Amino acid sequence: NAGVMQNPRHLVRRRGQEARLRCSPMKGHSHVYWYRQLPEEGLKFMVYLQKENIIDESGMPKERFSAEFPKEGPSILRIQQVVRGDSAAYFCASSPTHPANYGYTFGSGTRLTVV
Amino acid sequence: SQQGEEDPQALSIQEGENATMNCSYKTSINNLQWYRQNSGRGLVHLILIRSNEREKHSGRLRVTLDTSKKSSSLLITASRAADTASYFCATEETSGSRLTFGEGTQLTVNP
Numbered sequence: 001n002a003g004v005m006q007n008p009r010h011l012v013r014r015r016g017q018e019a020r021l022r023c024s025p026m027k028g029h030s031h032v033y034w035y036r037q038l039p040e041e042g043l044k045f046m047v048y049l050q051k052e053n054i055i056d057e058s059g060m061p062k063e064r065f066s067a068e069f070p071k072e073g074p075s076i077l078r079i080q081q082v083v084r085g086d087s088a089a090y091f092c093a094s095s096p097t098h099p100a101n102y103g104y105t106f107g108s109g110t111r112l113t114v115v
Numbered sequence: 116s117q118q119g120e121e122d123p124q125a126l127s128i129q130e131g132e133n134a135t136m137n138c139s140y141k142t143s144i145n146n147l148q149w150y151r152q153n154s155g156r157g158l159v160h161l162i163l164i165r166s167n168e169r170e171k172h173s174g175r176l177r178v179t180l181d182t183s184k185k186s187s188s189l190l191i192t193a194s195r196a197a198d199t200a201s202y203f204c205a206t207e208e209t210s211g212s213r214l215t216f217g218e219g220t221q222l223t224v225n226p
Contacts, residue, residue, distance in 0.1 A: 004157075033213055033214070035216070041218060041219075042203055042216040042217050042218040042219050043158070043203070043216040044216075045213050045214070045215065045216075048212050048213050055212055056212040091157055091158065098212070099145055099146070099207055100207070100214070102160075103148050103160035103163050104158075104160060104214060105160070106150075106157040106158040106159070106160075107157055108156060108157040109156075
């Protein structure tokens with residue numbers, strides 16, 4: 001069981017480009033959560049998805065950001081026309097249940113740098 | 116405003132000493148969880164305490180929860196240099212659909 005896999009680990013994009021972050025949840029986990037972390041800060045919730053459904057996107061900016069969790073394949077967090085303020089670590093977590101009775105399992109994150 | 120706020124923001128102790136971190140929150144919760152994050156890494160789940168529980172132990176970790184004061188504490192006994200990390204509390208609100216994290220306590224254990 002490989003745990004929650006995120007790729008890439010590091011991503012550098014120029015302003016105006018698109019960033020695509022991928023997350024494969026643990027086997028058997030159908031609940032996926034995306035969080036963003038700025039340096040020296042806590043994690044800020046972005047979006048909660050189940051297979052083929054967005055359940056809660058209240059933490060995700062309405063423009064430029066989108067997320068999906070298709071029937072087959074990883075969950076994708078997509079940031080269009082990136083700006084310097086998008087530079088952060090993006091973490092994905094998964095859980096077999098919701099509520100998560102035993103906590104979330106986190107991936108190692110994708111560190112996005114916008115230059 | 117933050118749902119979970121940790122106190123202190125930073126804590127530096129000697130190996131062998133105990134470390135206590137506190138967390139306060141604002142709303143009704145299903146459970147409260149503590150996570151550890153080593154620098155540049157993802158978060159690791161440490162312990163979960165449900166709203167109807169008052170205390171829980173796991174190895175050198177002891178967590179308390181006071182729902183009347185909306186606060187929790189994490190005690191790490193006999194600390195080791197390897198315990199150096201950031202520690203976050205996270206609450207699962209009764210009305211919400213996800214965990215809400217605090218800003219964290221940076222613990223440094225000096226050998």
